[in-house]
Amino acid sequence: QVTLKESGPGILQPSQTLSLTCTFSGFSLSTYGMGVGWIRQPSGKGLEWLANIWWDDDKYYNPSLKNRLTISKDTSNNQAFLKITNVDTADTATYYCARIAIRGLDYWGQGVMVTVSS
Amino acid sequence: DIQMTQSPASLSASLGETVSIECLASEDIYSYLAWYQQKPGKSPQLLIYAANRLQDGVPSRFSGSGSGTQYSLKISGMQPEDEGDYFCLQGSKFPWTFGGGTKLELK
Numbered sequence: 177q178v179t180l181k182e183s184g185p186g187i188l189q190p191s192q193t194l195s196l197t198c199t200f201s202g203f204s205l206s207t208y209g210m211g212v213g214w215i216r217q218p219s220g221k222g223l224e225w226l227a228n229i230w231w232d233d234d235k236y237y238n239p240s241l242k243n244r245l246t247i248s249k250d251t252s253n254n255q256a257f258l259k260i261t262n263v264d265t266a267d268t269a270t271y272y273c274a275r276i277a278i279r280g281l282d283y284w285g286q287g288v289m290v291t292v293s294s
Numbered sequence: 295d296i297q298m299t300q301s302p303a304s305l306s307a308s309l310g311e312t313v314s315i316e317c318l319a320s321e322d323i324y325s326y327l328a329w330y331q332q333k334p335g336k337s338p339q340l341l342i343y344a345a346n347r348l349q350d351g352v353p354s355r356f357s358g359s360g361s362g363t364q365y366s367l368k369i370s371g372m373q374p375e376d377e378g379d380y381f382c383l384q385g386s387k388f389p390w391t392f393g394g395g396t397k398l399e400l401k
Contacts, residue, residue, distance in 0.1 A: 213390075223338070223381055225390040238389040240295075272337055279349065280328045280385050284337040 178202035180212075180273050180285035187291045194260040194290060198273030202283075205231055205251045211276030212256040214247065216269040217287075224269075228276060229256060263292045296320050296384050300393030306401045307372040317382035317393045319363040326386035329358055329367045333378040341380075342367060374400055 180200040188194060196214070203210055211230040217223050227237045227247040237245045246259040260267060268291050274281040297320040307313045317327065325345035330338035340349045342358035345365055355370045369376055377400050382393040 222395050223383075223392040225383075225392065228390075236388045240389070279340065279343040279347070280326075281383065282340050282343070282349070284339070287337050 178275055178283040180275060180283060182271055182273050182285045182288035184271060184288045184290050186289070187293060188263060189294055190264045190292055191262055192292075194258075194263050194267065194292075196258045196260075196271055196273075196288065196290075198256040198258075198285060200254050200256070200273070200275065200285075203275060203277075204254065205229075205249050205256065207231055209278060212249065213274050213276050213281055214256075214258045215272045215274060215281070215284075216267075217272070218269045226271075227258060230276070265292050268292045295389055296323060296387055296391050298382055298384055298391050298393040300382055300396055302396060303394065304397040304399070306399045307369075308401045309372055309374070311372045311401075313369040313372055313376075313398065315367045315380055315382075315396045315398075317360075317365045317367075317384075319365070319384055319386075322362050323365075323384045323386035325361055326384055327358070327360065327365045328383045328385065329356075330381045330383065331376075331378050332381065338381060369398075372398075372400065376400075 184196045213228040214226040229247045249256045270287040272287045274284040299318045327345045329342040332338045346358045380396045
């Protein structure tokens with residue numbers, strides 16, 4: 177059974193760095209073809225893809241966030257991470273991680289709400 | 295970036311009615327298209343992948359079709375549990391992009 181769960185700080189101030197963790201089970205990021213993606217959704221709005229990381233450490237980022245994103249993984253502990261630097265109120269959203277397999281983003285976590293406020 | 299134009303933005307359907315939702319890509323996405331359902335307060339659930347492949351456990355009343363730049367999701371016989379938001383996602387080219395969403399309600 178594939179499960180993913182996001183964790184994060186809940187609230188942070190503008191200009192700080194947001195650090196998110198995705199802890200998963202039921203698959204391994206050392207398996208060929210597997211990956212984890214991060215997606216966010218402001219309240220009442222649509223979805224925005226942020227970044228992907230694959231089993232071979234290949235990474236892709238959404239250029240709309242310029243150089244603010246860093247994705248990484250800890251294969252032995254079944255975790256993936258996303259850092260967003262220099263946050264502002266526009267980064268307030270629910271952040272999801274999802275497994276990437278041959279069918280794409282097939283299993284999603286429950287999401288973690290992040291609020292950026294001074 | 296590939297733009298995904300999803301329509302309609304909202305839709306109201308009667309029990310048993312057939313519903314269609316469309317996604318138009320700004321360029322050919324070679325069937326790298328998925329459909330998701332999202333209920334309030336929940337994460338998106340994969341319904342269709344590769345434009346027309348039904349995800350395991352998804353009721354057969356859901357179907358996907360299309361090619362090139364035009365794709366659609368059909369629900370053949372609206373059920374109360376089908377209420378929610380629906381999104382398309384293109385995975386043909388980075389950055390991956392979502393459609394704006396369709397809110398489906400039971401009339």
